[in-house]
Amino acid sequence: MAQIEMNALSVITCGSITVRIFLPGMDKLALDDSGHTKKYPVVWLLHDDGESSVQWLASPAERLSEKYGIFIICPEQHHALCTNMKYGPKYEDFLKDELPGIIKNNLPVSTDPKDQYIGGIGTGAYGALKMALKYPGHYKRAFAVNGILNMEEIFRRAVNGEELKIPHTKASLEAVFGDFNNFHGSENDLLTLAERDASQKKDRYLLILEESDPFRADNERFAALEKSARLQIIPDGSDCFSCQTSLPAALKWIFK
């Protein structure tokens, strides 16, 4: 078992980026692979808004990278909501193109789309599902833990001055998405993306959440719109605030 903290320059986000990476120890990294031709599958993992990649240190990610012989790569994204910000960095492009480029140049990871998986928690789950829906050729499967999927409703509350349950404001959401009136039906509107998805491949999305999750209805709505999504409810408290149940379940589903 090993973990890496990488600090590097990103051209697309115009700055220093921090990425935490969990990888198998020596015994899983095939030591007899003298030509070093073996490339490992990747799970891209997106933290919640208000958190950072430090969030994943508390999860079972390192142990699971060992168990499955994979790289789990956790970039930071501040408040970008996995989006090419109207006023700010093009985080979506960063995640789609630049980061995989940096990683494949440095680590023995596969670049084959069938070895790419993406997941996230909270607003990171919104980002993970959006990436998988917009770029179906890039990722084989995607999962959401406690997903905050209905960004239109969040934005609407912000515009109306109602209390949000995520660390954003009207201004910070406008910085990401631009004007609220243009949000519905846009390429950042996850529920619209789900509705429009024609492929409806089987068993492509997993939505996993605790029973009393406050955003459960939106997850159910997503699952109703997107036939390839499966909902998995876990008992309240079973995640111990750190994906102790959900992340193992998600990776079991991915690598079944």
Add this chain to the structure above:
Amino acid sequence: MAQIEMNALSVITCGSITVRIFLPGMDKLALDDSGHTKKYPVVWLLHDDGESSVQWLASPAERLSEKYGIFIICPEQHHALCTNMKYGPKYEDFLKDELPGIIKNNLPVSTDPKDQYIGGIGTGAYGALKMALKYPGHYKRAFAVNGILNMEEIFRRAVNGEELKIPHTKASLEAVFGDFNNFHGSENDLLTLAERDASQKKDRYLLILEESDPFRADNERFAALEKSARLQIIPDGSDCFSCQTSLPAALKWIFK
């Protein structure tokens, strides 16, 4: 000698913040101070845009904290340019109020304004001087290393599609400052702040930069507008890309 990396939640910036802190070792932290009443001076140090607090690890900050018996506190600010962003976190409020609150609650630092100093490099220098000019009662002295002080000119170039020398774009500068047409004369226009400064206290600002610094003219202009500023030119290359000459000189000036 010691260094701390602190990750904490910030209410004002709506998220996880990273702060690096350099502090003296045991012999400078008065060990016979059994009541722990001694409080240490603080130098707040702002990194350049496109960098992070990691930038200061390469500088002599840790050694200087030991030499002077002070805390050097280096928050991260991403692309906020030390400003209450139009579309984004209120970084100026964070730096003025919330961060000092977090720090004073955790570390034995003085809260007396006469023990507060602020400095920065590049765009961080812009931030440091802006804080000192806008909140003269909060900081005793301020310094700029290779200061990028004429943000109006940077913004103008961005609006005109000319090449910038900082990792920003028209959109990212609008996210910080709002519309370009409102910038001149605003409270984010450092040169206007300098011009208006009525106090003109003696020896309050130090601008230190290498001989051929590309932004030297703007530093000279600031020094011409602000009588309490002193310009110190150091030989090209003497900073070794890591404040080897400038930071010792700045702290020598501060604590003379």
Add this chain to the structure above:
Amino acid sequence: MAQIEMNALSVITCGSITVRIFLPGMDKLALDDSGHTKKYPVVWLLHDDGESSVQWLASPAERLSEKYGIFIICPEQHHALCTNMKYGPKYEDFLKDELPGIIKNNLPVSTDPKDQYIGGIGTGAYGALKMALKYPGHYKRAFAVNGILNMEEIFRRAVNGEELKIPHTKASLEAVFGDFNNFHGSENDLLTLAERDASQKKDRYLLILEESDPFRADNERFAALEKSARLQIIPDGSDCFSCQTSLPAALKWIFK
């Protein structure tokens, strides 16, 4: 919630030390405490051999520091087994004297023995119980998670060339304890210390472990020798390899 990584020089261990600290966020650190006279209780937490303080990042320590309004302080100790090594640093002295000195000079922690608690996992549990037994005036309570308490048996196996279940060898154990023949009955022999303990204060030690823990018998033996110890068995797997059940239970017991 916040966490700190501190790198500092230690005179006693002759080198650079790394300490991870979990502390409450702003709302638990009394903000109206303008004189900063409030001092917080401390739980000293010792990692397992073969691990480092990184181990605690995966535990609920940060969340629990918030819940109870305490500082949880996790020093690194490499292979020192919380002992003044025969051939190596005097880690016991470091933990007893130097580290608390460094910490109290830098952080708002109580130095009152009634606010000091110590715990550990695996061999770190051996260390925690040893400290509490040898220095009863320094700590109010101590706990062991999956404690590896019978160091004599470990050492005996090493001397006999049998397989150990901890990352040590005969030579590395001799480096810590000196000759095996002098171990039994020494001040590093935890079971002897327990047997000799005359105070037998009520409810002073908690031994918490999963049902099938391979070292369970030694924990039961310790509990039989030390009347002030209480054994708490938790279901197999309930700790999720990261103290998800044991650490909350231990802190609940401490602060009941």
Add this chain to the structure above:
Amino acid sequence: MAQIEMNALSVITCGSITVRIFLPGMDKLALDDSGHTKKYPVVWLLHDDGESSVQWLASPAERLSEKYGIFIICPEQHHALCTNMKYGPKYEDFLKDELPGIIKNNLPVSTDPKDQYIGGIGTGAYGALKMALKYPGHYKRAFAVNGILNMEEIFRRAVNGEELKIPHTKASLEAVFGDFNNFHGSENDLLTLAERDASQKKDRYLLILEESDPFRADNERFAALEKSARLQIIPDGSDCFSCQTSLPAALKWIFK
């Protein structure tokens, strides 16, 4: 430019190891290398005793990795003095075999001996030269910054109770080397290794140090014994306590 902090398990040293790695940014890592067959030269860099790999964060290592298109890899070694300890981990084996194995499995580094360089500062320089002398087929060149090369004299002083200039004691040196009487002429006696070196390849070792370095005489003695060593004296203070002059000079020499 990028930097990595890796925490991994090491079988040989029986524990968690920390390694800091400096590597070029995207433009130096050939992006058109679609087969990822390019492998980069490595400089192994050993910190001083009493320090950790954090020491190199303050050096120009990151900038130089960019300049030369190389990986600079800085393992931690605590007090092992780059030696298979009598009482402790086999650090020499770790550095010679296990660490290169971990690295080559994870990063695009060359394993060709002609792409391997090793250097160190203080006692790390002792380690670097020892590795290069004992394993001439493993490294093409080696360098010492402010080398502490006469370990016999250090050990003799420790045995005699005289003041050392390194953070060790008689016991800690015995833990590393065993009995003092067996040191002279052993494979840990660097001056003997230099004297015996039959190859005397041209321009293989660089000893670089400030003019008034307290260990200068031992460096001169090494250079007299080892014909392939070159001494380079730099002005006092020019290293700014952080290899600002020596490390660039050493890499210029390596890659000339």
